[in-house]
Amino acid sequence: MTRQDTTKTALITGASRGLGLALARSLAADGWRLILTARGADALKPVADELGALAVAGDVADPGHRDRLAHAVHDQGGLDLLVNNASGLGAVPLPPLAGYPIDALEDLFRSNVLAPLALIQLTLRGLRERRGAIVNISSDAAVEAYEGWGGYGATKAALERLSGVLAAEEPDVLVWWVDPGEMNTAMLADAVGAEEAAAAAGPESVVPTLRRLIAERPASGRVRHE
Template identity: 85%
Template sequence: MTNTALITGASRGLGLALARSLAADGWKLILTARGRDALARAADDLGALALAGDVADPAHRDRLARAARDLGGLDLLVNNASGLGPVPMRPLADYPVDTLEELLRVNVLAPLALIQATLPGLRERRGAIVNVSSDAAVEAYEGWGGYAATKAALERLSHVLAVEEPDVAVWWFDPGEMRTAMLADAVGAEEAATAPAPETVVPTLRRLVAERPASGRIRHR
């Protein structure tokens, strides 16, 4: 039986690097991201199904869940899509609350809703969920309060889900700093250029899927 994965935020960065690795091993892939053109190019290269859209949109999540059902269910759901918040980074004293509400929809509510929509298939195939988090969820960095709050919430949801769903592996995954557009937005292109490439993180994720350790917080080292 061919394994099937759904990866959000798959047009660049860690999502695209993981998709390339899985495709090379024959996985069926459902890829989504907001950037339609970049996503289409990635999917064409990998022979994957591309469904462009915003994971915060319930109708788009329904399309993703339907695609997963049409392929017989999922072995792996990777909630990688994420928003950063206002740039330049803002202290909490000046953080716009309406922006935080939107960030919570993208970084917390959308992953949970997508899990809920795909969970029956994941249960049936004893699949796995990777919720991509950050060290900002557990460390206090000036200016990162809004983003950090969303990742801390995602980690708590992941932990409870792991207890409630013993037949599904749930990992909340801290990849560390990576050379991505998001990091460049946060700290500047020059500093971001010194970070490791997303491809260096993929072997850790592949080991999770292959070895299936107990659900929990996993940090890339």
């Protein structure tokens, strides 16, 4: 369809829980049109129903699913914001690099690096036209050497490098790669245990940082939530 109103549209991956869900709720409260995706349709549907959003369930590592998301963006009339939040943790318990299963690492790069880039490629034309923005969710593991986090950290370091180069190549699109810090999420619990994860702040604590970026539109770059 050709959009006639001024409502802004966001596509958020990994939107059924954690930071993706918290951001989706915040944007919906301000009247954004939302396209939400996550692997679990059963978890995603009630979120979409709650927020009046379009749910497109599937795995962003699947090219066919990414095509469906691109079609959804076109049908909604364009895109103002792409949030690459979906992410895998990799092998658990977190193994040292000396014993990291290479097939698991390949899968992790597909999910955490190639999938976000491919989705950017599919939606970039629309983002350019609307002078939109991209938020790639990163991690302090991208820049710090934590034992056991080599596989996950390597994918986030790669995502950060892609983000920086994309920012240099695409002057009409803002690109922010955001380190949210530790959050009390299912992923962190899988990595360090539920008790330690529970001591971290909830993902909703990061939303004000993201909303400031979206509202104030600073120059592209790395952003660390404090």
